[in-house]
Amino acid sequence: MLDLLRQTVDRAAGHCAYAEARHVHSREEHLAVHDELVDSVDATESEGIGVRVLVGGAWGFAATRDITAAGAEQALRRALAVAAAQPAAGARPLAPVAPATGHWESRCAIDPFALPLEERLAHLFAAVAAMRGDARIVRADASAELMRTTKALATSDGTAVTQVLTECGAGIAATAVGDGELQIRTYPCSHGGTVAAAGWEQVIALDLLGHAPRVAAEAIELLTAPEVPEGQRTIVLHGEQLALQLHESIGHALELDRMLLGEASYAGTSWVQPTDLAAGLRYGSERLDVTADATVPGALGTFGWDDEGVPGARTPLIEGGLLTATLSDRQSAAAIGLGASGGCARAEGFARQPIVRMTNVSVEPGDAGSLADLLADTEDGALYLESNRSWSIDDRRWQFQFATELAREIRGGELGRLYRNPLYAGITPEFWGSLDAVCGPDEWRLWGLTNCGKGEPGQLMHVSHGTSPARFRDVRVGVAS
Amino acid sequence: MTGDDLAAHALTFLSGEGQATVEHERSLLLRYARSAPTQATELDDTSVHLLALRDGHVGGATTNLTDDDSLRATARRAMDAAEAAARAAGGDGDHPGLPGPPDGGYRQHDGYDAATAALDPEPGGAALAQAFAVAAEHDLEAFGVWTAGAVETAIASSRGILAVDRVTDAYMKVMCRDARARTGQLSQAAVRAADLDGEAIARAAAAKVVPGEPVRLDPGEYPVVLDAEAVGGLLEMLGGLAFNGLAHAEGRGALDGLLGTRVAAPSVNLADTPRYARTWTRAFDFEGVPKAPLPLIQDGVAHAVVHDTRSAAVAGGGARSTGHAVAPGGSAGGPYATNLVLAGGGASGVDELAAPIERGIYVTRLWYLNVVHPKQTLLTGTTRDGTFLIEDGRIARPLRDVRFTDSVLRLLDATEALSASPRLTTEAEYYGRRFAFGTVCPALRASGFRVTG
Numbered sequence: 001m002l003d004l005l006r007q008t009v010d011r012a013a014g015h016c017a018y019a020e021a022r023h024v025h026s027r028e029e030h031l032a033v034h035d036e037l038v039d040s041v042d043a044t045e046s047e048g049i050g051v052r053v054l055v056g057g058a059w060g061f062a063a064t065r066d067i068t069a070a071g072a073e074q075a076l077r078r079a080l081a082v083a084a085a086q087p088a089a090g091a092r093p094l095a096p097v098a099p100a101t102g103h104w105e106s107r108c109a110i111d112p113f114a115l116p117l118e119e120r121l122a123h124l125f126a127a128v129a130a131m132r133g134d135a136r137i138v139r140a141d142a143s144a145e146l147m148r149t150t151k152a153l154a155t156s157d158g159t160a161v162t163q164v165l166t167e168c169g170a171g172i173a174a175t176a177v178g179d180g181e182l183q184i185r186t187y188p189c190s191h192g193g194t195v196a197a198a199g200w201e202q203v204i205a206l207d208l209l210g211h212a213p214r215v216a217a218e219a220i221e222l223l224t225a226p227e228v229p230e231g232q233r234t235i236v237l238h239g240e241q242l243a244l245q246l247h248e249s250i251g252h253a254l255e256l257d258r259m260l261l262g263e264a265s266y267a268g269t270s271w272v273q274p275t276d277l278a279a280g281l282r283y284g285s286e287r288l289d290v291t292a293d294a295t296v297p298g299a300l301g302t303f304g305w306d307d308e309g310v311p312g313a314r315t316p317l318i319e320g321g322l323l324t325a326t327l328s329d330r331q332s333a334a335a336i337g338l339g340a341s342g343g344c345a346r347a348e349g350f351a352r353q354p355i356v357r358m359t360n361v362s363v364e365p366g367d368a369g370s371l372a373d374l375l376a377d378t379e380d381g382a383l384y385l386e387s388n389r390s391w392s393i394d395d396r397r398w399q400f401q402f403a404t405e406l407a408r409e410i411r412g413g414e415l416g417r418l419y420r421n422p423l424y425a426g427i428t429p430e431f432w433g434s435l436d437a438v439c440g441p442d443e444w445r446l447w448g449l450t451n452c453g454k455g456e457p458g459q460l461m462h463v464s465h466g467t468s469p470a471r472f473r474d475v476r477v478g479v480a481s
Numbered sequence: 482m483t484g485d486d487l488a489a490h491a492l493t494f495l496s497g498e499g500q501a502t503v504e505h506e507r508s509l510l511l512r513y514a515r516s517a518p519t520q521a522t523e524l525d526d527t528s529v530h531l532l533a534l535r536d537g538h539v540g541g542a543t544t545n546l547t548d549d550d551s552l553r554a555t556a557r558r559a560m561d562a563a564e565a566a567a568r569a570a571g572g573d574g575d576h577p578g579l580p581g582p583p584d585g586g587y588r589q590h591d592g593y594d595a596a597t598a599a600l601d602p603e604p605g606g607a608a609l610a611q612a613f614a615v616a617a618e619h620d621l622e623a624f625g626v627w628t629a630g631a632v633e634t635a636i637a638s639s640r641g642i643l644a645v646d647r648v649t650d651a652y653m654k655v656m657c658r659d660a661r662a663r664t665g666q667l668s669q670a671a672v673r674a675a676d677l678d679g680e681a682i683a684r685a686a687a688a689k690v691v692p693g694e695p696v697r698l699d700p701g702e703y704p705v706v707l708d709a710e711a712v713g714g715l716l717e718m719l720g721g722l723a724f725n726g727l728a729h730a731e732g733r734g735a736l737d738g739l740l741g742t743r744v745a746a747p748s749v750n751l752a753d754t755p756r757y758a759r760t761w762t763r764a765f766d767f768e769g770v771p772k773a774p775l776p777l778i779q780d781g782v783a784h785a786v787v788h789d790t791r792s793a794a795v796a797g798g799g800a801r802s803t804g805h806a807v808a809p810g811g812s813a814g815g816p817y818a819t820n821l822v823l824a825g826g827g828a829s830g831v832d833e834l835a836a837p838i839e840r841g842i843y844v845t846r847l848w849y850l851n852v853v854h855p856k857q858t859l860l861t862g863t864t865r866d867g868t869f870l871i872e873d874g875r876i877a878r879p880l881r882d883v884r885f886t887d888s889v890l891r892l893l894d895a896t897e898a899l900s901a902s903p904r905l906t907t908e909a910e911y912y913g914r915r916f917a918f919g920t921v922c923p924a925l926r927a928s929g930f931r932v933t934g
Contacts, residue, residue, distance in 0.1 A: 032813050037575055038566035039813035043542040043558045045551075048526065062523040065545045078523050085602035086511060086518035087610045117562060121569035138732050177732050182856045262514045265624035265656040265666070268848075351524045390851040394863040394882060399934060401861050401884060403853050421854065425884070425934055456626045457510050457522060458912035 104304025169195025268395025284432025366438025537574030665689025713906030727815030826899030
């Protein structure tokens with residue numbers, strides 16, 4: 001395959017300033033069961049080549065499923081034609097990158113595609129059965145997804161690399177209805193569970209069956225729980241909710257293409273400016289350390305090379321609360337004079353062109369010990385919030401509002417009464433500025449999301465965030481009704 | 482091989498009850514920012530989905546490899562999946578069986594334009610140049626997207642369906658921005674790419690960039706004029722919360738127990754109208770059930786929810802598919818209304834809607850909508866690209882964007898007037914396979930809009 005891709009970029013020589021050809025083969029399987037029924041067993045396989053060229057400052061990209069020399073050449077011709085049809089643009093330099101060659105694979109102990117389908121379904125059915133039994137549980141769901149992506153990339157800069165990534169994940173949800181109320185409780189996190197760059201061992205480790213009775217009981221308990229009183233409170237965020245908070249209000253805000261207005265009409269801009277890099281912008285409190293790390297084992301944003309051939313690397317983004325770097329690709333890095341790309345160019349499948357995407361953006365662990373230690377150190381009346389229910393943030397990533405599945409009062413240094421329909425809101429730098437404690441390395445774990453949307457045409461990207469529970473002071477909380 | 486030929490051929494690899502669905506997408510998308518092109522994508526891809534049914538259980542597999550060996554392997558995966566599902570569940574599934582061909586066949590529609598399907602990048606490039614020129618006239622920069630696509634959907638089933646539907650869609654969005662980050666935006670959607678008027682869209686977007694320092698608004702409840710794009714965003718969310726027949730049958734839907742009762746103002750008439758003149762029409766859904774108009778809210782009274790074959794069976798009581806399957810065999814998430822049309826009223830436009838408001842808000846567009854409470858149709862989101870204060874009946878000054886947290890059904894209940902000319906609105910978010918859908922709606926005035934930040 002690399003030979004075909006190399007030939008394609010060689011043919012582009014003399015017609016464009018830069019060319020890349022990428023072959024992607026992907027296989028996915030999504031399993032979903034509810035109650036005593038299989039909702040869906042859907043397997044998807046796709047393969048194709050995408051060719052991207054840069055002509056006179058305009059990009060052109062064409063994708064085809066015709067995996068032949070003729071198909072690739074036709075895609076190259078179309079990419080050149082599309083680039084030529086656009087209004088003239090100024091020169092568009094790319095940050096330099098050393099030519100790369102080699103092969104990379106993610107870890108996978110138990111090949112999920114080799115397991116009998118019934119074995120995988122039985123795993124989900126067992127968890128569902130453990131959530132049922134009370135008439136107020138109107139629906140018990142379990143789902144799993146398994147993915148394997150094989151990629152090859154050749155560029156006119158001399159890069160020729162191949163990669164294989166296997167991903168697996170699962171989750172459960174109990175839906176309770178009663179007295180005109182509806183409440184959903186999930187594990188290990190909402191919106192379908194968590195996914196890791198791993199094999200079926202990841203699903204086994206989640207122990208869905210062991211958590212199922214608690215999930216159902218909490219869904220029922222939420223039906224009659226009181227709503228969170230409005231006010232300013234100290235809150236402790238569970239790691240999953242902190243991961244989404246981080247994703248929305250730091251990860252997206254630090255995408256350099258957004259800062260440069262390249263996403264302004266759709267995904268939006270950023271409250272952070274490129275000039276803030278040199279100015280040492282204070283993003284949060286001194287307790288805040290954030291990294292982008294494409295080398296974390298088991299994470300969805302880990303790779304050998306990004307889709308522009310830039311090797312995976314670890315980059316501090318925020319140190320002691322001060323901004324130190326952004327997420328960039330070769331084009332955005334060059335636009336502000338950086339000497340190298342941040343290695344964040346990724347594309348969904350063969351039919352989309354690479355754009356700036358998060359790798360694994362994580363809050364580094366702090367010195368607050370375990371969650372029990374943190375709760376013991378927190379005053380009465382504070383709230384512990386767990387499991388995201390909804391999220392929304394403005395197009396500058398400045399003002400946000402999140403809802404979680406539940407809140408618990410912190411009293412006597414422990415978790416107390418349950419509240420339903422909690423939400424909290426804030427302003428990004430004020431919120432991160434109120435961070436005063438982050439739990440330690442033993443509480444730190446990765447949360448894998450597969451639904452990060454960006455771009456036109458839309459692209460869904462997979463990314464992990466590492467977090468420990470953390471405490472924030474003086475946050476506006478309220479109710480969702 | 483044409484789409485229907487490929488569907489019929491793929492079906493031969495399935496044994497027992499099943500369906501082959503072929504989707505062929507050709508599309509072109511030009512993107513721009515700061516009055517310069519930034520990305521351009523052309524795609525040509527075909528996918529074949531094979532669905533197998535065994536004892537009411539479904540298994541599905543999709544491939545874009547259309548050689549016989551790949552189709553055979555894909556069929557095997559689908560059949561293995563259905564059989565494994567049946568064994569693992571230990572009883573009958575909830576799918577009642579595939580529908581047969583419609584008695585009267587499928588009605589033709591005018592949702593296809595051959596010139597658009599040719600995917601010439603030149604008109605798109607010219608439209609971008611027009612937008613750049615208009616923006617420059619006003620000392621603004623232009624941002625947005627121009628796209629056109631042709632999608633052929635073909636279905637062959639063991640129940641005797643063999644049908645093909647060809648549609649085209651085109652969309653252009655222009656956002657204009659000044660040096661102080663004030664923005665205005667407009668989009669246009671059509672079946673024909675030739676109907677996109679880049680210059681007119683850009684002029685309308687530029688007109689929304691109003692000088693002056695935006696005013697900050699305190700949280701509270703305000704009279705509101707929502708322009709069509711804002712109304713479309715809310716109705717699109719309502720579609721999933723209120724009219725999903727599966728959620729309704731399971732007691733999770735927002736209209737649970739409310740069908741036949743008044744849920745909106747008497748002036749609200751909302752239907753799924755797949756052949757409306759300005760919508761993106763289709764002949765049938767993903768199970769081959771013909772598309773037909775379906776009233777959802779009539780004179781403010783909740784009238785119906787939508788069904789695919791599977792959700793109708795779950796609902797029981799004689800419910801039948803209304804032609805709203807969004808995936809072969811019905812998706813796990815249930816059916817969805819993709820051609821919502823909110824009937825217009827008597828107001829000439831947003832200025833007339835604003836006239837009775839002493840102090841309120843004019844919202845052109847909503848952003849990042851998400852569900853806070855599904856049964857209450859409670860959403861949150863922010864305004865974007867043109868938010869204004871209404872004072873003494875006039876759209877007076879720019880406002881800072883605000884967050885709202887409010888119920889869509891409550892806003893429809895608080896609706897006082899609607900404008901006369903509905904238009905097709907869409908976010909044109911083509912994640913995965915291109916499936917153009919939008920909502921036809923007018924602007925409206927509501928007596929209260931809950932600003933929460």
